[in-house]
Amino acid sequence: MERQDEWVRVERTSAFKELTKQRKAFILPATIFFLVFYFGLPFLTAFTTILDANVIGAINLAYIYAFAQFGMTWILMHIYVSRANRWDDLVDRARHEAAEGDGTSENGGDGRSSG
Secondary structure, X not given: OHHHHHHHHHHOOHHHHHHHXXXXXXXXXXXXXXXXXXXXXXXHHHHOOHHHOEEEOOEEHHHHHHHHHHXXXXXXXXHHHHXXXXXXXXXXXXXXXHHHXXXXXXXXXXXXXXX
């Protein structure tokens, strides 16, 4: 029951609320963008002729779109990692706020001794 109480203290901190708000603000649009971009290729190739245009020789827009998915995935991953690194500060702040709430701030609030 102690771990559950600790989680409830963390969950009630302003830093944790800010963390969940920022995560949702990034993850939902990023997921929607990824799914639209990812499923756009099979949709466009199956139901339209937009990607049939040749660009260089026999290479058409479908190939460029397919290879762009690799780039989009890497770019999205780097954006996520940079955002997640900033979220670590909020996690630390939430831990600190929760620890202040129960008087264990000298050991970081994680139940372990510091020495």
